[in-house]
Amino acid sequence: MNALQILLQQTVNGVQIGSVYALIAVGYTMVYGVLKFINFAHGDVYMVGAYTGFFTVTAIFASKAPAIQGVSALVLAMVACSMLGLFIERLAYRPLRNGIQPSDAPAWSLFWSLYITLFLGGWLVNRSVLPPLLVYCVTFAGSSVVMYLLMRRLFASLSKKLRPSSDRLTALITAIGVSLLLENQGAASFGVTPRAAQIKGVNGGKDITLPTLFSQHIKLSVGVGQIVVLVAALLLTAVLVYTVRFTSVGRSIRAVSLDRDAAALMGIPTDTVIAVTFLIGSALAGAAGMLNHMLTGIPFDSNIGIALGLKAFVAAVLGGIGSIEGAVLGALLMGVAETFTSGSAFSPFKDAVAFVILIVVLLFKPSGLMGRYAPEKV
Amino acid sequence: MMMRRQFMYPALVVLMAMGLATGGCKSPANSGSSQSSGNDIIVGEYGSLTGPQATFGKSTDNAIQLATDELNANGGIDGRKVKVVTQDDMSQASNAALAVQNLIDQQHAIAILGEVASSCSQAGGRVCQSKGIPMISPSSTNPAVTAIGDDIFRVCFIDPFQAAVVARFAHDSLGATRVAVFTNTDQDYSTGFSKNFIEAFTKMGGTIVIQKSYGGQDTDFRGSLTAIAQSKPQAILIPGYYQDVASIAKQARALGITCPLLGGDGWDSPDLVKIGGTALNGCYFSDHLAIDDPSPAVAKFVASYKAKYGQTPDSLAALGYDSANLLFAAMKSAKSLSSSDIRDAVAATKNFPGITGNITINAQRNADKPAVIIKIVNGQFTKYMAISNPDVPLQQKGS
Numbered sequence: 001m002n003a004l005q006i007l008l009q010q011t012v013n014g015v016q017i018g019s020v021y022a023l024i025a026v027g028y029t030m031v032y033g034v035l036k037f038i039n040f041a042h043g044d045v046y047m048v049g050a051y052t053g054f055f056t057v058t059a060i061f062a063s064k065a066p067a068i069q070g071v072s073a074l075v076l077a078m079v080a081c082s083m084l085g086l087f088i089e090r091l092a093y094r095p096l097r098n099g100i101q102p103s104d105a106p107a108w109s110l111f112w113s114l115y116i117t118l119f120l121g122g123w124l125v126n127r128s129v130l131p132p133l134l135v136y137c138v139t140f141a142g143s144s145v146v147m148y149l150l151m152r153r154l155f156a157s158l159s160k161k162l163r164p165s166s167d168r169l170t171a172l173i174t175a176i177g178v179s180l181l182l183e184n185q186g187a188a189s190f191g192v193t194p195r196a197a198q199i200k201g202v203n204g205g206k207d208i209t210l211p212t213l214f215s216q217h218i219k220l221s222v223g224v225g226q227i228v229v230l231v232a233a234l235l236l237t238a239v240l241v242y243t244v245r246f247t248s249v250g251r252s253i254r255a256v257s258l259d260r261d262a263a264a265l266m267g268i269p270t271d272t273v274i275a276v277t278f279l280i281g282s283a284l285a286g287a288a289g290m291l292n293h294m295l296t297g298i299p300f301d302s303n304i305g306i307a308l309g310l311k312a313f314v315a316a317v318l319g320g321i322g323s324i325e326g327a328v329l330g331a332l333l334m335g336v337a338e339t340f341t342s343g344s345a346f347s348p349f350k351d352a353v354a355f356v357i358l359i360v361v362l363l364f365k366p367s368g369l370m371g372r373y374a375p376e377k378v
Numbered sequence: 379m380m381m382r383r384q385f386m387y388p389a390l391v392v393l394m395a396m397g398l399a400t401g402g403c404k405s406p407a408n409s410g411s412s413q414s415s416g417n418d419i420i421v422g423e424y425g426s427l428t429g430p431q432a433t434f435g436k437s438t439d440n441a442i443q444l445a446t447d448e449l450n451a452n453g454g455i456d457g458r459k460v461k462v463v464t465q466d467d468m469s470q471a472s473n474a475a476l477a478v479q480n481l482i483d484q485q486h487a488i489a490i491l492g493e494v495a496s497s498c499s500q501a502g503g504r505v506c507q508s509k510g511i512p513m514i515s516p517s518s519t520n521p522a523v524t525a526i527g528d529d530i531f532r533v534c535f536i537d538p539f540q541a542a543v544v545a546r547f548a549h550d551s552l553g554a555t556r557v558a559v560f561t562n563t564d565q566d567y568s569t570g571f572s573k574n575f576i577e578a579f580t581k582m583g584g585t586i587v588i589q590k591s592y593g594g595q596d597t598d599f600r601g602s603l604t605a606i607a608q609s610k611p612q613a614i615l616i617p618g619y620y621q622d623v624a625s626i627a628k629q630a631r632a633l634g635i636t637c638p639l640l641g642g643d644g645w646d647s648p649d650l651v652k653i654g655g656t657a658l659n660g661c662y663f664s665d666h667l668a669i670d671d672p673s674p675a676v677a678k679f680v681a682s683y684k685a686k687y688g689q690t691p692d693s694l695a696a697l698g699y700d701s702a703n704l705l706f707a708a709m710k711s712a713k714s715l716s717s718s719d720i721r722d723a724v725a726a727t728k729n730f731p732g733i734t735g736n737i738t739i740n741a742q743r744n745a746d747k748p749a750v751i752i753k754i755v756n757g758q759f760t761k762y763m764a765i766s767n768p769d770v771p772l773q774q775k776g777s
Contacts, residue, residue, distance in 0.1 A: 006608055009633075013600040192430050194621045196653040223632035297628055298597045299621040299653050301430075307595040342601030348563055348591050350601075 005218050010339050016226050018335020019233035023288035024312035025319070025327040026240060027281030033257035033322040034277050035097075037168045040175040041088055043309015044182035045081050045282045049289025050300050051190055052077040057197045057294050066201045070294070073199070074232070077290035078283040085282025087111075089275055092174050098271070099164035102156045109147035116143040179305075186302030198297030202228060225295035232291055236284060237328055243280070244324055253277055257322065311354065318358050320371020329369060333357070418461040419454075419715065421446075421705065422487030424477040424502055426494065429469025433647065434494040438516055438698035439464055440687050442491055445702035448682075455709050462702075463487060467498055474498035478505040478513075487511065488717050489709070491701055494694060496520030496567065503530045512721040516701035517666070517694050519643065520566060524743040531724050531743045533701045533732065534666055537567065540642050541574035541617070542768035543749040544664050548613050548640055549582045550772035551751075551763065552662075556587045557640075558611035560602065560626065562618040564594035571617035571642055578768065587611050592622070599626050600633060607635050615640045620647040624654035631657040638662060646693050651757045659756060664749045666693040667734040668761030671750075675733045693734070700732035735764075 024046055031039045056073040064072070090107040121139035125132045165171070202225035244250035255263040256273045264270045293300050311334065319330025334354050341353040361369060423442055426435030442462055450459045463485045465477035474493060481487045482505070490506050490513040493499040499518035506513040507527035515523055515532040519540060524530050548554045557579060562568035576586050588609040590602040603626070606614060614630070616623050616639055623645055630639070641663040651658055669680060669690060679699060683691040691699075707730060708723035709715060727739045735747035748766035752759045765772070 006604060009604050010601060013598075013604060017598045017600075192428075193433060194649070194653075196621070196624065196649075198655075221632065221634040223629075226632070292597075296625075297653065297655075298625045300597070304597075308597075339598075339601035339604075342590070342592075342599075343605040347602055347605075350596075351593065 005220070006343070008218060009220050010343050011336060012220060012222055012226075014336030014339035015332055016230045016335070017339065018315075018332035019230050019237075020288050020292045021308075021312045021315050021335055022237055022328045022331035023233050023284045023291075024308060025316040025331045026237065026324050027285045028313050028316040029319070029321055029324055029327040030244075030253070030257075030277050030281045032316070034253065034260070034274050035093070035171070037171040038175065038313065039093075039278075039281075040172070040309070041178035041182060042281065042285055043305030043312070044179050044186070045084055045088075045285040045305070046289040046308060047182070047186055047300070047302055047305035048084055049077040049081045049286030050293040050304060051186070051195075051289075052080045052286065053290030053294040054195050054197050056290075057199055066199050069199050070228070073290050073294055074287060077286040081286025081289075082279040082283040084286075085278040086275055088178055088282075089278040092178050093171060094271065094274075096165050096171055096174060100155050100158050100162055102152050102159065105148055105151040105155055108155075109144055109151045112147045112151075113140055113144035116147070183302050183305070190302060192301060194299040194301045196297055196299035197294060198225070199294055202295050223296065225297075229291045229295050233288070236287055240280065240284065241324060241328075249273075249276060311351075314354055314358055317368055318361055320368025322372070323368070323370045326368055326370030333369075418459050419709070420485055420487045421460055421462050422478070422481030422485060422490045422492075423462050423464045424467050424474055424481060424490065424492040424498075425464065426469035426498065427464070427466040431469040431495050433649075434517075434694050435466075435469070437692050437695040438492075438494055441683065441691060441695040441698035442516075442702045444683060444686055445699050445706070447686075449703075449706050455706065455715075460706065460709075462491070467493065467502075469495065469498070471495075471497045471501040475501040475505050478502040482506070482509050482511055488715060489513070489705055489720050491516065491698075491705065493518060496523055499523045500526065503527075506530065511717050512724055514701045514705055514724065516697040517643075520570065521744075528725075528743070529721055531739060533704055533734070533737055533745045534697055535747060535749055536744050537570050537642075538574040539768065540664050540749055541571045542578040543751070543765045544615065544640055544642065544662075545575050545578035545582065545584070546765060546768040546772060547662065547664070547751050547763070548615075549579060549584050552613055552638065554612035555584050556610070556612050557584060558588045558590070558606045558609060558614045559586055560599075560606065560614055560616045560618075561589070561591045562594060562622060563591045565618065567619075567642075567644060568617045572615065575615055575617070592626075596622075597625065599629050603630050603633050603635065606630075607633055611637060613638050613640050617642050617644065619644040620650040621653065624650050624652075624658070627654045627657040627661070643693065646752075646759075648690075648692070651754065656757070658754045661754050662762060663752055663754075664765075665752050665759075666750065667696045668750045668752055668759065669693070669696075670758075670760055673733075675731065679733045696734050700734050700737065704730050704732065704737060 024042065027042050028038065053073040056076050057069050061069050061072050087107065091111055095104045117136055117140040120143070121136045124139060125135050128135055244253055252263070252268045252273045253276070255266070255268055256270050260270055292298065312331065315331035315334045316327045318334065319326030319328070337353055337357055338350055341347065342350045423439065425439050426432055427439060446460055446462045454460055463481060465481055467474040467477045478490060481490060488511070490502070490511055493502055493515060494517045496518040499515045500523055503513055503523055503526040507529045510529060512529050512531065517534050518532060519534055519537045521536045521538065524532055548557055559572050559576060561572040580586065588606055588611070590606055592599055592602060614637060616626055618641070623641055627639055639661040643665050645663040646665050667676065679696065680691060683695060704727060705724065708727060709720055712719040712723035725739055725743065727737065730737045738746045740746050748764045750764050751762045753762040
């Protein structure tokens with residue numbers, strides 16, 4: 001292999017891993033845009049996406065054709081994760097933002113009745129002759145009604161006493177709590193043994209011969225799965241950028257991120273817009289989890305979101321937090337930088353390089369590559 | 379009155395949450411043999427029954443129970459039954475020390491079996507040494523474990539030996555002179571293995587063409603692999619654990635790297651091939667035992683393990699089985715069942731017929747025995763050769 005070929009090969013490798021970072025990073029940056037806080041549970045949504053993809057490929061659609069498996073796994077992962085993102089926002093962040101309200105009761109009673117069903121239902125199943133499914137359904141129905149009534153009364157009395165928290169630190173620490181809950185619930189539900197699966201037919205490598213460049217013969221080896229991940233990730237990012245730039249939903253997201261109070265005065269339903277932001281960001285993180293693991297067969301466990309989430313967060317800050325295009329640029333840059341470092345003599349410093357780039361960029365441009373400088377108004 | 383009502387709801391919720399927390403727990407159960415009487419000989423076992431290394435801990439525990447049941451069915455030791463009391467250390471070294479303390483102080487174990495992970499064995503071993511209780515580790519390969527003191531033994535070979543075996547195999551049998559090394563810098567096992575391999579391989583006249591490393595949480599290895607491919611090695615040493623190795627192998631094959639990959643006993647898991655698939659065909663690793671070994675002792679162990687647990691044992695199970703049987707043999711030949719007499723009997727073990735080979739406990743309390751090279755053929759682990767002394771050149775074997 002000659003130098004030019006290595007250069008191109010490493011760029012392809014780097015752009016592919018960078019495109020996965022990009023899918024996660026846009027979620028960080030969008031939530032920061034509207035709420036001005038870092039949703040540290042975002043990496044764990046990626047983990048749930050990977051598990052959804054895993055169970056779709058190995059259980060639900062195990063015997064179907066690879067294309068059906070791939071598309072259904074992608075759709076299911078995105079749907080499951082967007083639901084999870086909505087649920088997290090409703091359960092943890094909105095009560096903090098607006099103060100606890102009786103309208104928060106449905107989410108909270110759902111949360112508690114899930115756990116009650118898990119434990120009480122499991123206890124009852126061992127002691128009754130009824131079919132387990134019926135026992136679980138009855139436990140769930142009963143506990144959700146009881147919890148709903150209880151929670152509504154509780155929240156009605158609390159809402160008079162508790163003020164909403166305007167402190168961003170509270171939301172940040174709550175996010176860390178949600179993240180720990182998801183990681184440990186993931187370990188409890190799915191086990192700690194690493195899982196891996198790969199959709200059939202995407203394992204092989206493809207040799208791509210490029211036209212002769214600088215009188216050199218170039219041949220690149222790219223996995224089929226790698227190409228699919230890259231194309232799907234870039235497509236999803238393009239759809240997102242289009243949505244935010246050119247649709248009315250996107251316009252309201254941008255309005256809320258510019259000034260939440262002013263947007264509310266202009267008649268934009270800010271709570272709904274924030275929920276939609278969580279929905280979109282989580283769907284993309286879920287897609288990233290499914291694509292990265294089901295198409296390349298990389299093993300994962302319930303802690304996979306920690307390291308990847310951190311890197312995507314760094315990418316978002318590098319690109320300028322709050323800017324979607326910046327997050328994509330930062331992610332691609334980080335993927336390429338990481339790949340080139342691990343191919344060089346400095347391979348043990350792979351992860352350090354990303355942070356060195358971040359520090360250098362922030363020294364010269366504190367708002368990130370594409371971030372806007374916004375002076376604090378006093 | 380109003381105040382009291384308002385307090386009632388939070389109080390109710392807290393009560394329900396507490397009920398949930400306690401109602402969901404199960405009382406911990408010891409997996410010792412079923413009938414116990416005051417006359418039983420108590421042996422302690424600690425292992426990772428839960429946590430990241432749970433698959434290793436469970437096969438070891440299964441095999442120790444199998445060995446114990448067989449011993450008790452044949453009359454036990456001098457007519458007394460042996461009861462193995464098991465404590466879970468949740469794959470954490472700090473818990474391992476507590477587990478061993480409990481086994482010795484509360485359960486009055488006279489000897490200890492465990493652990494798989496070297497970090498846990500070291501934590502537990504220090505407790506055993508301080509209390510003068512003999513401990514046999516089935517499968518910790520880090521040299522530091524038995525260096526703790528004269529009460530600590532093991533029935534497996536150590537990492538420098540294993541690495542030298544792989545180097546000898548690569549040099550003599552594969553005829554490789556140019557090897558790349560890809561190390562997980564987060565694992566002592568991996569860095570130690572690489573260091574020992576490089577020493578042994580360069581001494582034989584081979585060249586290490588490139589050294590690359592990765593971290594424990596990495597999932598994308600293509601950057602390093604592209605650089606490795608450029609250096610055109612004849613083989614790549616990847617002394618990591620199976621989950622890393624499986625994805626490295628896949629990504630290497632997708633990048634057009636076709637040379638064999640080499641590794642150590644960290645590869646031994648059915649998940650290696652489950653995750654890695656065809657990418658691992660034609661690769662080699664050193665191990666303690668080949669399950670397809672046709673010898674009657676191995677076949678009998680595999681059959682009775684399958685009958686009891688419904689799955690094929692791995693080499694960790696085989697080592698667990700050997701550790702228990704070696705301890706029982708030593709207890710039979712010991713002058714008395716005091717801990718110091720058992721220790722002397724274990725230390726005096728010569729040519730014990732284990733299923734992982736004939737075991738002699740040497741002066742460093744390690745086991746002298748051969749290593750097996752396993753070749754992966756069509757997703758199956760098959761025995762390729764056994765190497766007992768890596769310092770002696772092998773007879774050339776065409777492959």
